[in-house]
Amino acid sequence: MGSADEYAAFEEKVKRTMYVDNLSPSVTPPVLRSAFDQFGNVKNVQFIPNYFEPKEMPQAALVEMETKKQAEIIIEGLSGTPFMVSGMPRPLRARAAEVSMFADRPIKPGRRIELRWVDRNDPGFAEAEKMKSLTKLHSAEASFLLKRLREDEANLAKKQKETLTAHYQKYEMIENILSDGTVNRLANKYGMKF
Amino acid sequence: MGHAKADNESETVELEWGKAGGRGKNPSVKFYKSFKYDGTDYAVHDCVYLYKEGVDEPYVGKIVKIWGNEKLKVNKVKVQWFFHPKEIQYYLMGENVKEDELFLGSGKGLGVANVNPLEAIAGKCNVVCISKDSRNPQPSAEELSKADYVFYRTFDVDSFSISDKWGDHVGELEAKFVFNRINEISENLSLPHVVDDRNVGGCKVNRNNSRMGSSEDPESKAKDKFASPIDGARKTEDPVKEFEDVDNRPAKRTKLELQDNESKEINGISLERNTKICSSKDSLVLAKDLQLDSKSNHNDVALSKKRKVDEDFEVGKTKFTMKFGDDSRSYVPSKSSSILKSSAIEKSKKLVVTRRPNVDKNTWFKDGPWEDRMLTAQEHGTLILLQNLDPEYTSGEVEDIIWHAFEEKCSAKMVQHTAISSPFSGKAFVIIRSKEVVDRVLKRLLEDCLMLPNGRPLVGSRARLPKVSEKLANFDGHLSIDKLKHKVQRDMKEAVSTSHYSQPNTIEYEMAVDWFLLQARSTMWWKKLHKKQADEIKKHKANLKSKQNAN
Numbered sequence: 001m002g003s004a005d006e007y008a009a010f011e012e013k014v015k016r017t018m019y020v021d022n023l024s025p026s027v028t029p030p031v032l033r034s035a036f037d038q039f040g041n042v043k044n045v046q047f048i049p050n051y052f053e054p055k056e057m058p059q060a061a062l063v064e065m066e067t068k069k070q071a072e073i074i075i076e077g078l079s080g081t082p083f084m085v086s087g088m089p090r091p092l093r094a095r096a097a098e099v100s101m102f103a104d105r106p107i108k109p110g111r112r113i114e115l116r117w118v119d120r121n122d123p124g125f126a127e128a129e130k131m132k133s134l135t136k137l138h139s140a141e142a143s144f145l146l147k148r149l150r151e152d153e154a155n156l157a158k159k160q161k162e163t164l165t166a167h168y169q170k171y172e173m174i175e176n177i178l179s180d181g182t183v184n185r186l187a188n189k190y191g192m193k194f
Numbered sequence: 195m196g197h198a199k200a201d202n203e204s205e206t207v208e209l210e211w212g213k214a215g216g217r218g219k220n221p222s223v224k225f226y227k228s229f230k231y232d233g234t235d236y237a238v239h240d241c242v243y244l245y246k247e248g249v250d251e252p253y254v255g256k257i258v259k260i261w262g263n264e265k266l267k268v269n270k271v272k273v274q275w276f277f278h279p280k281e282i283q284y285y286l287m288g289e290n291v292k293e294d295e296l297f298l299g300s301g302k303g304l305g306v307a308n309v310n311p312l313e314a315i316a317g318k319c320n321v322v323c324i325s326k327d328s329r330n331p332q333p334s335a336e337e338l339s340k341a342d343y344v345f346y347r348t349f350d351v352d353s354f355s356i357s358d359k360w361g362d363h364v365g366e367l368e369a370k371f372v373f374n375r376i377n378e379i380s381e382n383l384s385l386p387h388v389v390d391d392r393n394v395g396g397c398k399v400n401r402n403n404s405r406m407g408s409s410e411d412p413e414s415k416a417k418d419k420f421a422s423p424i425d426g427a428r429k430t431e432d433p434v435k436e437f438e439d440v441d442n443r444p445a446k447r448t449k450l451e452l453q454d455n456e457s458k459e460i461n462g463i464s465l466e467r468n469t470k471i472c473s474s475k476d477s478l479v480l481a482k483d484l485q486l487d488s489k490s491n492h493n494d495v496a497l498s499k500k501r502k503v504d505e506d507f508e509v510g511k512t513k514f515t516m517k518f519g520d521d522s523r524s525y526v527p528s529k530s531s532s533i534l535k536s537s538a539i540e541k542s543k544k545l546v547v548t549r550r551p552n553v554d555k556n557t558w559f560k561d562g563p564w565e566d567r568m569l570t571a572q573e574h575g576t577l578i579l580l581q582n583l584d585p586e587y588t589s590g591e592v593e594d595i596i597w598h599a600f601e602e603k604c605s606a607k608m609v610q611h612t613a614i615s616s617p618f619s620g621k622a623f624v625i626i627r628s629k630e631v632v633d634r635v636l637k638r639l640l641e642d643c644l645m646l647p648n649g650r651p652l653v654g655s656r657a658r659l660p661k662v663s664e665k666l667a668n669f670d671g672h673l674s675i676d677k678l679k680h681k682v683q684r685d686m687k688e689a690v691s692t693s694h695y696s697q698p699n700t701i702e703y704e705m706a707v708d709w710f711l712l713q714a715r716s717t718m719w720w721k722k723l724h725k726k727q728a729d730e731i732k733k734h735k736a737n738l739k740s741k742q743n744a745n
Contacts, residue, residue: 021613022713024669035693048610049565051623054660056669060612077695082706085693089705090671093613093713100585100611100620107588112336113547115599118643118651127738128643128651134734135582135619135653138727142616145723149614149716150670156712157670160705167701168675 004109010102016043016068017097018075021060027086029061035085036063039077040070048101052143057150062097071096089160208232209269209312211262222265229260229269234318234743236260239371244273245316245740251278252740254296254319254343258307258366269312274366275299276321277349285354292344293728296321297356298372299365300348306365317743321345323374327360330373337374339584339647342739547591547598564607571625572659576632578624579657582650585611585620592622595652599644600635602626614720618648618728623657632656649735671709 023032029045036042044064050057065071075094077083082091099105118128177183187193212228212235228237236242238257245252255273262269276296279286299306322333322341338344347358348365364372571577583592585608592606609621626632636654638644643651696703 019613022671022709024672026669031692038693048612050612051568051609051659058669082696082703082710083693084696084702084706087669087672087674087692089673089696089702090669090709091696091706091713095613098611100608100615103589103608103610105586105588107591108335108586110334110336111586111591112647113587113591113595114647115545115547115595116645117545117599118645120642122742124738124742125643127734127741128645131582131731131734131738132643132651132653134730135650136655138616138619138730139581141723141727142614145719146614149719152712152716153670156708157673160671160708161673163705164673164675164701 003106006106007109010106011099012068013064014097014099014102016066016071017062017064017102018071019060019095019097019101020063020092021058022090022093023059023061024086024090025056025059027059027061031086032061032063035083036065036074039074041066046103048103053146053150058153062101090157212237215260220263223261223263226260226262229312231312231315236315236318239367241276241319241321242273243316243319243740243743244310244314251280251736252316252319254278254321255307256298256321256367256371260312262312270309271312271315272307272309272366274307274364275305276343276345282349282354282356285349285356289356293732294341294343295347296343296345297347297349298345299351300357301350301352301365303351305351316740319343319739319743323372325358325360325373327373329360329369331375333374336647340649342736545598547594567605567625568607568623568657568659572657575629575656576626577657577659578626578632578636578654580606580622580624581619581653581655582646582648583608583620583622583652584646584648585615585617587620587622589622592624595646596624596626596635599652600631600638602631602635613717616727617724618731649738650731673705 018036020032029047033042033045042063043066044062046062046064048060048062050059063071065074075096078092078094082089084091118125122128208231210230211226212230213226215225215227215238217224228235230236236257238260241254241256243252244255254276256276257271258274259272260270276298279291279295279297282297319342320340321343322337323330323346324333324338324344325346326332333341347356348360349356360369360372362369568577580592583595587595587608589606589608592608593604596602596604596606604624604626606622606624609615609623611617611620615621626635636656639652639654645651696706
């Protein structure tokens with residue numbers, strides 16, 4: 001009985017929680033909390049540990065809001081307008097959280113786990129074996145895709161960095177020639193008013 | 195598209211008739227309610243595979259009628275068909291279709307049902323009705339995970355339309371035979387689907403609701419009426435549209451409270467079914483006067499709430515309520531019968547995972563943080579990674595699984611999912627006490643297959659964690675201008691919060707839009723990948739099922 005209530009309470013929590021990713025590794029729980037406190041009341045912030053990638057990769061976190069409504073509004077907002085935390089210009093991405101994202105999920109009441117050993121003599125053995133290799137293949141596919149994604153991210157970041165540097169240099173140059181009198185000298189030389 | 199494989203087997207395979215269901219007009223025709231074929235029991239309203247070589251997905255149908263002609267020595271079953279989305283792709287018009295969804299044939303006309311040789315049946319198929327219709331007892335998560343297929347919509351063979359509304363009759367069947375029977379679980383994987391007659395008026399089972407059609411074979415099923423498009427679709431092997439994630443269908447629907455109080459509830463509930471099918475006398479009497487006294491037993495309260503079963507079940511015009519508690523012993527017959535049945539069918543290698551002993555009592559020994567333990571375990575070679583778990587399992591349940599499968603204690607941690615995690619393969623890290631045990635576990639997992647309730651084998655491997663790099667590299671996508679870095683860092687320290695919505699007239703906004711694009715694109719990638727993988731898994735699962743059933 002207790003477990004059913006507990007699970008129902010947990011499901012409510014899932015509903016008012018947002019899953020946020022594309023977070024810089026430098027974002028800490030307090031930073032994230034204050035970022036979302038602007039839009040509602042953050043009840044809890046929990047980072048999802050990433051055991052498969054190095055630390056400098058984007059982080060993901062669960063942000064529990066006070067109500068489901070608040071979470072929905074924020075998710076909606078973040079999908080339309082870039083929202084940046086602890087850096088620019090890469091925006092956060094927010095979605096509704098799912099049960100499997102929580103570390104502290106309770107056991108679902110009524111779930112029964114039945115295991116069955118299938119050995120060589122079982123008619124389904126060959127197929128089950130195939131499924132095992134399929135699983136490995138799938139996880140390899142996923143890692144490959146993730147690698148591609150990270151490459152694309154790095155490329156985009158590099159491209160933007162170049163753009164930004166170019167812009168910066170341009171402005172810096174303008175500022176310099178303004179401040180060191182070059183502009184005035186040139187204006188005089190060509191008989192222009194500046 | 196001839197018959198399923200059957201014919202050549204029929205000589206060697208044993209057939210045993212069950213309960214008789216009356217005689218037809220022709221004196222040599224005898225109807226039956228059940229039969230045993232090749233070691234499997236079938237009954238009217240069971241769902242079965244009708245397998246045909248060369249078709250990658252076997253046909254699935256629901257038995258409407260069973261009869262044998264003694265004179266001609268032929269045995270027939272009338273089967274109402276389920277349609278695979280592939281078969282009716284043309285009429286789906288881009289509707290979202292769940293990956294393992296079927297459509298029950300409805301309406302009148304060719305293609306709804308056919309008469310097939312009994313020997314064409316290749317095995318039982320577990321089809322679960324997930325209709326939200328109030329008459330349909332909602333399946334539990336477990337039932338769902340065991341389902342070969344689910345359905346909640348019909349395909350009308352007259353109007354070629356899809357509908358999720360359920361009338362009183364669906365094709366050859368009364369609606370109540372379409373929905374789930376209560377408690378299908380205890381009877382093993384493939385269960386007959388008969389009745390739940392809550393809220394269904396006039397509960398007499400009409401055995402003659404199906405008219406015997408002229409002999410048609412599976413071939414004519416699709417051909418006649420659905421001449422071009424459907425038949426075409428059946429032949430082409432186009433992947434079906436828009437699957438959703440399936441394996442971990444999070445089963446947010448109501449669940450049966452099964453854990454502890456399971457048997458009791460099962461009894462109570464299975465009762466109704468038994469009255470209908472087994473017509474065991476005890477339960478028949480009971481069914482007339484069931485009383486659900488929700489206060490008498492906590493478990494039952496949970497049950498009734500969970501299942502949204504109101505306290506009154508209307509069956510016919512009498513108000514039936516169920517009573518547990520003291521009366522529960524009267525259910526014993528049905529209980530034992532269903533349990534006996536399931537255990538008889540179950541292969542001996544089956545393990546039911548329960549909580550380990552003393553699961554919450556390790557207070558005398560505090561472990562360090564998980565990350566540290568994981569690193570230590572990796573050094574000692576005692577860290578393994580499991581895959582293919584139900585993503586909703588808890589770490590504790592994984593520990594239980596290891597305990598039951600290998601009789602080893604361990605500590606486990608489910609890997610928390612993120613947006614890019616595979617929706618059907620939950621992963622978990624497991625720390626086991628010694629390297630020798632790890633070797634034994636991995637060897638066994640490699641040589642045999644430990645099948646999980648989701649129908650897939652547990653995959654284990656030695657885990658390798660990513661190297662921890664000391665320096666914190668720049669985060670891709672957060673730009674800074676080198677010369678200003680110092681100043682920015684100082685600013686950041688002073689700032690309380692450094693988050694903001696970007697304004698559309700800035701360069702950062704423009705750049706952010708690029709990131710949005712990349713994010714959207716990657717979402718598509720993952721979706722596509724997961725869909726493809728789901729297809730593959732499903733195919734293998736179906737193969738596995740049909741092989742095991744055929745045997």
